[in-house]
Amino acid sequence: MEGYHPYPPKHLNLSDFTPNLLSETTILGTFAAASIVLFCLTWFLSGLSSKTTKFEKLVIFWMTFNGLVHLTLEFYLVFKPEFYKDKTGSILAEIWKLYSKSDSRYLSLDSTTIALEGISIFILGPANLLAAYATTTQKSYRYPLQLSVSLGDLYGFVIYVMTAFLGGESFSASPYYFYVYFIGFNSPWVFVPLLIIIRSWRKICKLEGTNKRKLH
Amino acid sequence: MEGYHPYPPKHLNLSDFTPNLLSETTILGTFAAASIVLFCLTWFLSGLSSKTTKFEKLVIFWMTFNGLVHLTLEFYLVFKPEFYKDKTGSILAEIWKLYSKSDSRYLSLDSTTIALEGISIFILGPANLLAAYATTTQKSYRYPLQLSVSLGDLYGFVIYVMTAFLGGESFSASPYYFYVYFIGFNSPWVFVPLLIIIRSWRKICKLEGTNKRKLH
Numbered sequence: 001m002e003g004y005h006p007y008p009p010k011h012l013n014l015s016d017f018t019p020n021l022l023s024e025t026t027i028l029g030t031f032a033a034a035s036i037v038l039f040c041l042t043w044f045l046s047g048l049s050s051k052t053t054k055f056e057k058l059v060i061f062w063m064t065f066n067g068l069v070h071l072t073l074e075f076y077l078v079f080k081p082e083f084y085k086d087k088t089g090s091i092l093a094e095i096w097k098l099y100s101k102s103d104s105r106y107l108s109l110d111s112t113t114i115a116l117e118g119i120s121i122f123i124l125g126p127a128n129l130l131a132a133y134a135t136t137t138q139k140s141y142r143y144p145l146q147l148s149v150s151l152g153d154l155y156g157f158v159i160y161v162m163t164a165f166l167g168g169e170s171f172s173a174s175p176y177y178f179y180v181y182f183i184g185f186n187s188p189w190v191f192v193p194l195l196i197i198i199r200s201w202r203k204i205c206k207l208e209g210t211n212k213r214k215l216h
Numbered sequence: 217m218e219g220y221h222p223y224p225p226k227h228l229n230l231s232d233f234t235p236n237l238l239s240e241t242t243i244l245g246t247f248a249a250a251s252i253v254l255f256c257l258t259w260f261l262s263g264l265s266s267k268t269t270k271f272e273k274l275v276i277f278w279m280t281f282n283g284l285v286h287l288t289l290e291f292y293l294v295f296k297p298e299f300y301k302d303k304t305g306s307i308l309a310e311i312w313k314l315y316s317k318s319d320s321r322y323l324s325l326d327s328t329t330i331a332l333e334g335i336s337i338f339i340l341g342p343a344n345l346l347a348a349y350a351t352t353t354q355k356s357y358r359y360p361l362q363l364s365v366s367l368g369d370l371y372g373f374v375i376y377v378m379t380a381f382l383g384g385e386s387f388s389a390s391p392y393y394f395y396v397y398f399i400g401f402n403s404p405w406v407f408v409p410l411l412i413i414i415r416s417w418r419k420i421c422k423l424e425g426t427n428k429r430k431l432h
Contacts, residue, residue, distance in 0.1 A: 111382035112328045115375050140424040144417045147360060148367055155371045159331050166327035201360050207423040208356040 005084070007104040008170040014084050014107060020097050021089040027098050030091055038065055046136050055199070056135055059146065062192050063132035066153065070125030074117055081109055101173040102181030103164060112163045116156050124152050143207075146200040150193035157189045221300070223320040224386040230300050230323060236313045237305040243314050246307055254281055262352050271415070272351055275362065278408050279348035282369065286341030290333055297325055317389040318397030319380060328379045332372050340368050359423075362416040366409035373405045 005017040020027070042061040046052050052060070076092040077083070084100070084107055086093035100106045105113045127149045134142040164171050164182075172178035221233040236243070258277040262268050268276070292308040293299070300316070300323055302309035316322045321329045343365045350358040380387050380398075388394035 111379045111384070112331075112375070114382050115328075115378035118378065119371070119374065140421045140428070141417070143424070144360070144363060144420045147363065148413075148417075151364055151367050152371060155335070155368060158335065159328070159375060162331035162334065163327045166330050168327070197364075201357070201364075204360045204420050204423070205356045207420070207427055208359070211423055211426055212356070 006173050007100060007107055008173060009104070012104060012108055016082075016085040018085055018087050020094055021087070022091070022094045024098060027091070027094050031095065035065060038068070042132070049136065049138075051138060052136070059196060059199075060132050060135050062196070063128045063135065063146075063149070066189075066192075067125050067128030067132065070120045070128065075121050075125070077106070077117060078121065099181060099185075102177040102185075103171050104173070105164065105167070105171055110167070112159065116160055119152070119156060124149060124156070127152070143200040143203045146196050147204070150196040150200070153189060154193040154197065157186070157193075161186075222389050223316060223323055224389060225320070228320060228324055232298075232301040234301055234303050236310055237303070238307070238310045240314060243307070243310050247311065251281060254284070258348070265352065265354075267354060268352070275412060275415075276348045276351050278412070279344045279351065279362075279365070282405075282408075283341050283344030283348065286336045286344065291337050291341070293322070293333060294337065315397060315401075318393040318401075319387050320389070321380065321383070321387055326383070328375065332376055335368070335372060340365060340372070343368070359416040359419045362412050363420070366412040366416070369405060370409040370413065373402070373409075377402075 005012070005014045006019075007014070039061050042064050043057055046057045046060045073092060073095060077096070080086070080093065083093040083096045086097070096106060127145070131142065131145045131149045133139075134145050139145075172182055221228070221230045222235075223230070255277050258280050259273055262273045262276045289308060289311060293312070296302070296309065299309040299312045302313070312322060343361070347358065347361045347365045349355075350361050355361075388398055
């Protein structure tokens with residue numbers, strides 16, 4: 001079936017489309033394994049400072065993980081917007097072929113997706129890594145940076161989800177991909193930034209409170 | 217000429233389009249007058265507290281002005297998405313007919329514009345007014361709130377501008393509307409949030425610094 005592909009809408013023209021060469025388990029397993037290695041690494045390294053609390057270690061992991069997702073997985077799209085043609089079985093292309101089944105806008109490259117990815121790659125990616133560094137080294141700007149970066153991620157995510165629904169065309173290949181990938185795998189990008197926003201906000205307010213008490 | 221309208225792209229279908237009933241000078245004059253009244257009002261009221269600095273007075277004006285723009289001008293779109301049909305000469309409809317000459321996406325109501333306006337109206341609008349209140353009353357959360365609100369406005373604005381260019385279709389009726397309205401009248405939404413972000417960021421870092429010095 002020439003021109004066949006599993007992505008909605010059906011009129012999407014993807015010439016030279018090559019289906020996933022790796023199985024779903026292999027792709028997800030590789031991603032999970034890389035994430036676990038990163039978790040252990042950041043947990044160990046951030047633990048070298050005796051001041052770092054457990055929650056801060058988790059923040060450091062998230063900022064590093066999220067920064068690297070923006071700077072590797074998403075940055076890849078800049079060089080390979082036609083990843084759906086990939087025949088090499090490269091893990092990044094395979095991840096995008098799979099994820100696009102939950103949101104085909106990565107194939108049609110609509111203007112909102114490009115704008116959001118541009119900000120994610122060039123601003124939020126480096127800013128997340130800087131926030132991980134600032135948190136590890138207890139810089140005085142760590143809380144406003146955590147707050148700003150997480151607000152950026154959350155704002156972008158809200159626009160991403162809203163425009164998917166407002167676009168008027170179906171974007172998921174099936175309810176399975178919609179619930180497991182679009183909803184499930186994306187949900188950390190709501191809850192984690194929200195947690196970091198609340199915590200850094202409270203920390204900043206507490207600073208002001210401590211200051212006031214000391215001045216009076 | 218039935219179906220005639222000045223907005224690009226030409227294939228945009230705007231049945232029952234009614235041209236601006238007020239002159240450009242009247243529309244801009246009304247907007248400017250309302251803004252000046254608001255400026256005087258916030259300057260006077262925020263001046264009642266002896267603690268308020270001049271810069272803070274400007275922040276209070278901006279947050280009130282910006283909040284009211286989100287909650288009146290933009291909120292109007294929820295009720296009157298077909299403002300281009302308006303025959304009453306209502307100032308809000310007239311402003312949108314005029315501004316749409318610089319960005320016709322308000323007429324075609326594309327998904328990005330709806331998503332951005334939704335966030336502006338229901339989150340950034342109230343948040344701006346709360347920030348004006350928090351700044352006036354020197355609440356301990358004023359700096360993280362100023363930072364968050366201004367980041368939200370700036371992020372939204374960047375997406376708004378990027379998607380206009382990435383959309384691939386012309387969105388301004390002429391270079392005049394593009395430079396004067398799209399670039400000129402929008403530019404405060406870059407510079408003012410940026411200024412507030414930098415200042416609130418510095419204030420937060422200073423709090424942390426003061427705290428550290430006192431602890432040691």
